[in-house]
Amino acid sequence: MIDDAKTDLGEMCDGKNKKRLRDVEKIFLAGNTQVNCKADLKKIVEEPCLAVCEDLYDKNILTCWSSANKDAPDRAYVLIRYESLDDNNKKIADDMIAKGILSDEPRYQFDSFNAAQEYGKALYLCINTTPDTEVAKISEKLCQIAAAFLPQDIRYNVYTPQYLLENYFASGGNKSFAFPSLKTAICGEKDEDIKPDREAVLTSIKIMMKYKQETGLSADDMREVADKIGWLYNAEDGRLYKDQETLRRHNEYLKEHLATNNSRQQASTPVISKER
Numbered sequence: 001m002i003d004d005a006k007t008d009l010g011e012m013c014d015g016k017n018k019k020r021l022r023d024v025e026k027i028f029l030a031g032n033t034q035v036n037c038k039a040d041l042k043k044i045v046e047e048p049c050l051a052v053c054e055d056l057y058d059k060n061i062l063t064c065w066s067s068a069n070k071d072a073p074d075r076a077y078v079l080i081r082y083e084s085l086d087d088n089n090k091k092i093a094d095d096m097i098a099k100g101i102l103s104d105e106p107r108y109q110f111d112s113f114n115a116a117q118e119y120g121k122a123l124y125l126c127i128n129t130t131p132d133t134e135v136a137k138i139s140e141k142l143c144q145i146a147a148a149f150l151p152q153d154i155r156y157n158v159y160t161p162q163y164l165l166e167n168y169f170a171s172g173g174n175k176s177f178a179f180p181s182l183k184t185a186i187c188g189e190k191d192e193d194i195k196p197d198r199e200a201v202l203t204s205i206k207i208m209m210k211y212k213q214e215t216g217l218s219a220d221d222m223r224e225v226a227d228k229i230g231w232l233y234n235a236e237d238g239r240l241y242k243d244q245e246t247l248r249r250h251n252e253y254l255k256e257h258l259a260t261n262n263s264r265q266q267a268s269t270p271v272i273s274k275e276r
Contacts, residue, residue, distance in 0.1 A: 018135075027045070046069050048135045048139050065078070075126055083155075164225065
């Protein structure tokens, strides 16, 4: 009887001490807040959405907005950049949209800080909540939905020679050259924030791309572009990466992908016994 009473009391205390949505303060930051590594997510993502954003980060999928706090207690959501998905994950996303698990309606995509037409299509991953919903439960449900997505190679903050050649006039007459057209909350910048020397650099790259349309870009050309914009040239695949963290994520994916493929091949290889 005494042990049972202690158990009941412990469960009651645990229930009272569990953090709920009404206890979560709002983090308000604009969509162009810099995120340079996974640890930075803690600075800009509210606790109920943190685990799912970290999971998607590890899968090299870009999240661009999230919300779960006491000021908007009726829902918890994360916005995923559709263009950051590879073909496999786009198929998964399309299937989830068809089933009503995700939404791609424009009205859900961005608020006044991020125009949908500028930043592209977003996927709205959302669950209904109340002020009394436990933070742990919110996190668990969001992660369960995002679990459908597969690890992929990183597709943003990366330039290929083809992208540069095809988009050297991508600004459509605007003053600045878009790097890249897939704008992100990580490296996006506004026209008025571009310094004169930066504009001169982008103009020189435009000219370079114009004269390379027929011959294509060589390794030396890509190194030159990397030096001009402060990115990294990766000789192994001939692409430019925004920084060491982006290159690390690419290499990590290749390492895990290779290990997974090797494991599958070993599992599918028949064991042939020798006859005596």
